Amino acid sequence: MTDSRHMARYWDERARENAEYFVDNRLDYKSGAYGGDDGDDFWSKGEKDFDVLLETLDAPALGSDDTVLDIGCGVGRLSRAAAARVGRVHALDVSAEMLTRAKKNLADVPNVSFHLGDGDSLGAIGDDQIDVVVSLVVFQHIPDPEITYGYVREIGRVLKPGGWAAFQVSNDAEIHQREYPTPSLLQRVAGRLRGTMPKGQDDPAWRGSAVDLDRLRQAAADGGASIERLEGAGTQYCLVLLRAGA
Template identity: 30%
Template sequence: MNLSRLQKNFESLAAEDPLWTVLSDNSKKGGLWDPEEFYQSGEDEIVSLEQRLAHFGISLSGAQALDFGCGVGRLTFPLSRRFDTAIGVDISKSMIAEAENNLGRGKSCKFFLNTNDSLSFLEANSLDFVYSDIVFQHIAPRYSKRYFAEIARALKPGGTFAFQLPSHYTGPSYFRKRFGYFLKRLQQATGSGKAYFEMNGIPLPKLLTFMEQGLSLQLVALWDYPAAGENWQSYLYVFRKPNK
């Protein structure tokens, strides 16, 4: 799926049910998310991440953090309570507008709409920490790798990049799944299809080679992170940019 199609999908989903589009609990579909519960889930996630990273000597503190694929700011706001500034970036204009409507939930937050595979608004060596959850799995790997390179450029020496991404599909009939995506894209092209989540992964060995050899980032840790559903093997990766 190209980025223009991805943007169109998420604009459609966000217009219909923005909170469920970010955190797709089927029991909350149809506008059933309580906003306070929804945003508290973001704080709970960052607390859990903070505790886990502490075991590797990584502190969630510093000048500037980035929430990539921020949606409505569920994770941006808790990051803003740990960093001087928290930046949220998303491909959906509707999501960014909703995040800005909730600025009171955080402090010193900045939100950016970005619809291409460059993050040129980020200065080189400007970020202490980058986090992304339940985002790259919806982006075609060719674009994810470009974003990884942009994030590596923007990280400060010693900065940390933590993100969730599936490695490989484990469910029945991979080819049937891909054919299903093809049919959905065809239906959209003819104006008869609905927006949908496309799932993607990058095999763990290929990802490590790209990040370590291609971008010179160092793997700190990885652990099972089943955010992609029962049919995908998914991990939470933690990389660091070496100090010069």
């Protein structure tokens, strides 16, 4: 098991290395640009990803008075998208370095509050305080699925009665066990000196883990919630709509 202190250190290092790439590795590591002809930049792509998450799950409409919790906010991309639609956003991350960048990026967004997480709970958030929880490409990087189940129980705790969550988990164990081509020492050194090769991709905090969907359902129930919809079961991008009990 990789402890929360290791995860915090790992993501602090990745934030200092190339924060945007490690938030969205569809970016070119060196140029920071997307391939293809879509013309999207980092922030507009995040807005689209947020819409896809909600639309794929047929999630309820966000309300202008809603309070949203963004778990694993990184540099603030989903938090910015949510803040334009709701009353208040709580942005939480285990990495102090990511939060520093998020605060700078969202300095012009007054309805976002920032919280440093402890790596295995939502202790910064009180019971029944949140209308909506969102999280995207975060839980798949957690090395121990037991931590993810703990977060799901915590989501049930912080949601108001009838509140809901839309989030992504991995349900494909092979993805996390896959062997990647190993560059030679010379290639690694040359690539890192040129700033063309990312670091840390063999670390458990990047490789992450898959969840078992029956265990996920039980964790939701233990937190006083239920899973209403699953899309993409059996894949790395399994989307979950959860509802807290009334």
